[in-house]
Structure formats: C-alpha cells, structure tokens
Amino acid sequence: xxxxxxxxxxxxxxxxxxxxxxxxxxxxxxxxxxxxxxxxxxxxxxxxxxxxxxxxxxxxxxxxxxxxxxxxxxxxxxxxxxxxxxxxxxxxxxxx
Amino acid sequence: xxxxxxxxxxxxxxxxxxxxxxxxxxxxxxxxxxxxxxxxxxxxxxxxxxxxxxxxxxxxxxxxxxxxxxxxxxxxxxxxxxxxxxxxxxxxxxxxxxxxxxxxxxxxxxxxxxxxxxxxxx
Numbered sequence: 293x294x295x296x297x298x299x300x301x302x303x304x305x306x307x308x309x310x311x312x313x314x315x316x317x318x319x320x321x322x323x324x325x326x327x328x329x330x331x332x333x334x335x336x337x338x339x340x341x342x343x344x345x346x347x348x349x350x351x352x353x354x355x356x357x358x359x360x361x362x363x364x365x366x367x368x369x370x371x372x373x374x375x376x377x378x379x380x381x382x383x384x385x386x387x388x
Numbered sequence: 389x390x391x392x393x394x395x396x397x398x399x400x401x402x403x404x405x406x407x408x409x410x411x412x413x414x415x416x417x418x419x420x421x422x423x424x425x426x427x428x429x430x431x432x433x434x435x436x437x438x439x440x441x442x443x444x445x446x447x448x449x450x451x452x453x454x455x456x457x458x459x460x461x462x463x464x465x466x467x468x469x470x471x472x473x474x475x476x477x478x479x480x481x482x483x484x485x486x487x488x489x490x491x492x493x494x495x496x497x498x499x500x501x502x503x504x505x506x507x508x509x510x
Binding site for chain 1: 391393396399400403404406407410411413414417418423426427430431434435437438441442444445448449453454455457458460461464465468469471472473475476477478479480482483485
C-alpha cells in the first residue's frame with residue numbers, strides 16, 4: 293500500500309532514511325578515533341538512537357507496523373548495553 | 389489505506405525535523421571538544437530527533453495499533469537517554485577525565501559519599 297502515498301511523502305521517507313544512515317556512518321568516526329573510552333560509549337549510544345530512528349522510518353516506508361516494535365526492542369537493548377558498559381568501565385564487573 | 393494530504397504533510401514535516409535534529413546531534417558528537425560536551429549534544433539533540441520520527445510514526449499509523457507503540461517509544465526514550473548520559477558522564481568523571489581548562493566544579497563538591505581525588509579546590 294505504499295504506492296498510494298503521496299509522492300512528497302515517499303521522497304521525505306527516502307530522504308530521512310538517507311540522512312539517518314549517513315549520520316550513523318559518521319558516528320563510526322568517533323567510535324574508531326575517540327580519544328577515551330567514554331567517547332566510544334557515547335558514540336555507540338548515538339548509533340543506537342539513530343538505528344531506532346532508521347527502524348521507525350523503515351516501518352513507514354514498508355507500511356508495516358511490526359518494525360515499530362523492532363525499534364522499541366532496539367532502544368531497550370541500547371539502553372541496557374550503555375548501562376552495562378558504563379558500569380564495567382568503572383566497577384570492573386557488571387553483576388556483583 | 390489512502391492518506392489525505394494534511395496527514396502526509398504532517399508526517400513529512402515531522403520526518404524533516406527529526407532528520408535535522410539527528411544531524412545536529414551527530415555534528416555535535418564529531419565537533420565538540422570533550423566527552424561531556426559530546427554527551428550534551430547527543431543526549432538532547434539526537435533524542436529529540438528520534439522522538440520526532442516516533443511522532444511521525446504515530447501520525448502515519450492513524451494513532452492506533454503501532455502508533456500507540458510509537459508513543460510508548462517516546463516515553464521510553466525520554467526516560468532512558470538522560471539516565472544513560474548520567475551514567476556515562478559519572479563513569480567518565482570516575483575515570484579521571486578532566487574538564488576543559490577554564491571549567492571548574494562548583495562549590496558543592498561531593499557528588500557521592502567518597503570525593504573524587506583530583507578535585508583540587510578544598
């Protein structure tokens with residue numbers, strides 16, 4: 293049913309996908325070159341947020357509401373991994 | 389599902405705003421000088437961009453079914469992004485990453501029970 297969308301909306305979804313993907317790619321610079329470990333954690337967190345946005349945009353493009361659930365699960369996994377890495381860096385272990 | 393023009397225009401505007409804020413967050417991540425400043429860029433601007441795209445999903449799915457899940461996603465993102473940023477900045481402070489040279493901690497020093505040892509003020 294995506295063919296019944298207006299043309300400008302399809303172009304906007306494509307443009308949003310291109311922007312979000314390029315921005316996610318640019319975040320890899322900070323992951324690789326980041327001077328300290330928290331820089332890399334911040335960059336990975338930003339990549340997680342961008343991938344959530346990409347999943348929602350793909351739900352709009354393919355007209356399947358299933359991918360909104362996918363984005364929610366990705367957000368949960370990104371939050372848990374951020375907390376785990378931030379604890380591991382200082383404490384040395386995650387679950388004591 | 390045919391979509392009327394007003395709904396499509398609202399979805400388009402929300403996607404444009406969301407992409408803009410995602411781009412702003414990533415430019416801040418690449419250009420700002422310090423890990424604390426980079427946290428400032430990403431935890432606010434990128435979260436706002438993702439929330440705007442979630443709102444676009446809410447309008448697109450007519451506010452029912454997956455649209456309501458989009459609202460849940462907004463609430464979850466607004467709860468978890470400050471928490472994660474706080475955890476990262478606190479662990480960066482514990483690792484001893486310094487602020488910029490002209491930035492100092494205010495007079496109330498003890499964030500936690502044990503003071504961080506490189507606070508040279510008191």
